[in-house]
Amino acid sequence: xxxxxxxxxxxxxxxxxxxxxxxxxxxxxxxxxxxxxxxxxxxxxxxxxxxxxxxxxxxxxxxxxxxxxxxxxxxxxxxxxxxxxxxxxxxxxxxxxxxxxxxxxxxxxxxxxxxx
Amino acid sequence: xxxxxxxxxxxxxxxxxxxxxxxxxxxxxxxxxxxxxxxxxxxxxxxxxxxxxxxxxxxxxxxxxxxxxxxxxxxxxxxxxxxxxxxxxxxxxxxxxxxxxxxxxxxxxxxx
Numbered sequence: 001x002x003x004x005x006x007x008x009x010x011x012x013x014x015x016x017x018x019x020x021x022x023x024x025x026x027x028x029x030x031x032x033x034x035x036x037x038x039x040x041x042x043x044x045x046x047x048x049x050x051x052x053x054x055x056x057x058x059x060x061x062x063x064x065x066x067x068x069x070x071x072x073x074x075x076x077x078x079x080x081x082x083x084x085x086x087x088x089x090x091x092x093x094x095x096x097x098x099x100x101x102x103x104x105x106x107x108x109x110x111x112x113x114x115x116x
Numbered sequence: 117x118x119x120x121x122x123x124x125x126x127x128x129x130x131x132x133x134x135x136x137x138x139x140x141x142x143x144x145x146x147x148x149x150x151x152x153x154x155x156x157x158x159x160x161x162x163x164x165x166x167x168x169x170x171x172x173x174x175x176x177x178x179x180x181x182x183x184x185x186x187x188x189x190x191x192x193x194x195x196x197x198x199x200x201x202x203x204x205x206x207x208x209x210x211x212x213x214x215x216x217x218x219x220x221x222x223x224x225x226x227x228x
Binding site for chain 1: 122124150152157158159160161162165204214215216218219220221223
């Protein structure tokens with residue numbers, strides 16, 4: 001099956017620093033990639049949708065200047081949390097579409113961000 | 117009212133029991149229905165994918181969709197401790213519509 005990786009799996013940073021999370025589709029070209037945020041015991045909250053070579057589409061309430069998304073190639077998307085604060089601590093998950101003929105998304109293993 | 121409603125549980129069953137999970141939704145345009153399994157601190161993995169109304173079976177898993185009632189179900193037969201996870205329903209409107217609407221997820225524990 002299609003494999004999506006995320007790096008790092010876990011990151012701890014100081015308040016005010018920026019953190020970059022990478023999402024890669026390892027064995028297929030991802031037409032579209034998605035970034036989700038998940039709070040403990042809560043469902044996935046879609047943050048933004050990105051297509052290769054174009055600007056990301058952010059969901060309502062998500063600050064585009066704080067959560068920078070770059071989708072430079074069909075196999076790589078990055079999420080940069082700028083000037084991170086403790087309230088940004090969360091589990092961030094990416095997913096990628098385009099591996100199959102229907103609208104199936106393949107999820108990465110997630111990145112646990114802790115901002116001190 | 118949320119677009120997709122799912123009872124978060126938790127649900128605890130003995131090994132070998134049938135696990136029954138369900139979601140209701142309000143958007144009649146949803147045509148594609150999915151169930152994902154998520155282990156703790158991992159990303160979701162696709163379990164079942166169905167289009168429109170009907171049943172689909174895959175091993176111990178059966179997915180049902182009733183579009184007239186806007187209700188979908190997932191049944192797990194002969195449940196195992198390894199089935200302990202959070203199960204999320206998800207749905208979308210079109211075949212090229214990658215944007216999924218998720219339920220809150222139901223946490224299931226299968227006791228050995």
